[in-house]
Amino acid sequence: MFVPVLFVCAGVVAQASAACDRTMLQKATVAYVQAQAAGQPDLLPLAKNVSYLENDAPMDIKKGVLSQPVTIDFDRSLHDTTTCTAFTELSAATNKHPYVINTRLLFTGDTITAIESVVADDGDWVFNATSQLAWTKTEKWDPIPEAKWDSRATIKAAGDAYLDSWTNGSIKAPYGTPCARLEGGIYTGERNSSSNSCFMPVFPEPFTIRNRRYVIDESLGGLAIFNDFPFIDLKKPNGTASTNFFRVEGGLIRYIHEVTVCSTRGCGR
Template identity: 65%
Template sequence: MRYESLLFLCAGASRVLAACTRSLLEDATSAYIRAQSSGQPSLLPLASSNLSYSENDTPMDISKGVLSQAVTIDFNRSLHDAAQCATFTEITAATNKHPYVIHTRMLLDSDNKITTIESVVTDDGDWAFNATGQLQWTKQEKWDPISEAKRDSRAVIKGAGDAYLDQWGNSSIQVPLGTPCARLEGGSYTGQRSPTANTCKMPAFPNPLKVGNRRYVIDEELGAVDIFNGFPFLEKSKPASYSVPSSNLIRVEEGKIRYIHEVTVCLTPHCGR
């Protein structure tokens, strides 16, 4: 009986492990790009009974969201997180009739069906939005897979991302910034200066900021983490504690942050600033 039980457990474990291979997650992000390009969510392997779809932290009908619009995608980059059965995709649509920069996080179940899609959708009037600038700079960056011998652990990658967000609440926190380090916020870029001058160092905010509601996708092969979060203070029409939807995509190389992409939604044009 014990032997049969062990075989059953091993078979079950194999099914769980097989459910979230990198190749299956890559298939999911490829399907997502096709779906967004054509405006056909039906091209995705969607869970029929318990699908959760949201844009800018607002639940909505998938047939009424940006995913139902055919969007001209000029550039995209994806992360694949087999440990969490999750994916992340950054879309730059600069030449689309309505320009967008979209960050999307997807979760899959053990049947390889997508159960959660949440997107931070930015366009004209959002913080520092400039899809043309975003496209120009992101295409020049190197996000090649990192050799296995040089890969950082999930903990190191996540820790670097958390330190970057935590510094806004405590400026004494040491953030592992590389030299060079380039930060892309909307279309604004710190990477166009000489390589030794490139920096991602942030000035201290006038009031400590607590960045909450963090949701992660971590990809050790690309040395990257994306953190969906709520960014306080920025929206001038609301109290400082009010948080707007934001996403930070961070590349880590040998323990140091190399690239940061940030997109942040505003309720009023340019968050009233």
């Protein structure tokens, strides 16, 4: 990939300290999809002082995309019972204003205390909602039998190695065979290919991917990393809002989705 604004908000970056119930998280992501479809944040179990960030910028939740009705064509979620966080990727290709929206929810108990969304639309890096929807619907994200779950550490390490390999060629990301990458609307990787189609080149220095925030779901081999991606946006060389969404199977990366927001059309490239 080519391919984030560094805003540290303690309420969003900090992980919750206590484990929580998976069913509660699942109900919350269902409610999130319904809230976004209706443009009604109050359908969510929000804390009174909920923190809301959109593309790394703090915003009034009543003025953000969550307060706009959006036609949702497809959604996929992760539920992290260890850190009490959840992640949802929304594909909205047939909406009047197409979007791909990746959202991280942080909980205290059963209440959402922070929402962080990366909202991509026309002009963002290789954005094509129609293509993104078509490819993501072909992927197989079935639950993994518990006996075959990778550990949280293994899943996290796979995603970190992928990002770290962009700046250090000696780091080898654990790509599966096959491996498919969906960057914006661009798909690389044949589903039955015996070759590695996810390999990324080393980017020029200085290149450090900072402000990584994680959601891990062992039952799906799922990992979402919110980060500030440097280099690609000419007006924000130190980082623009970005997400990397992985499926890891047997310690190997099977799928990668990348969404990156640009301050100017095409990040000025």
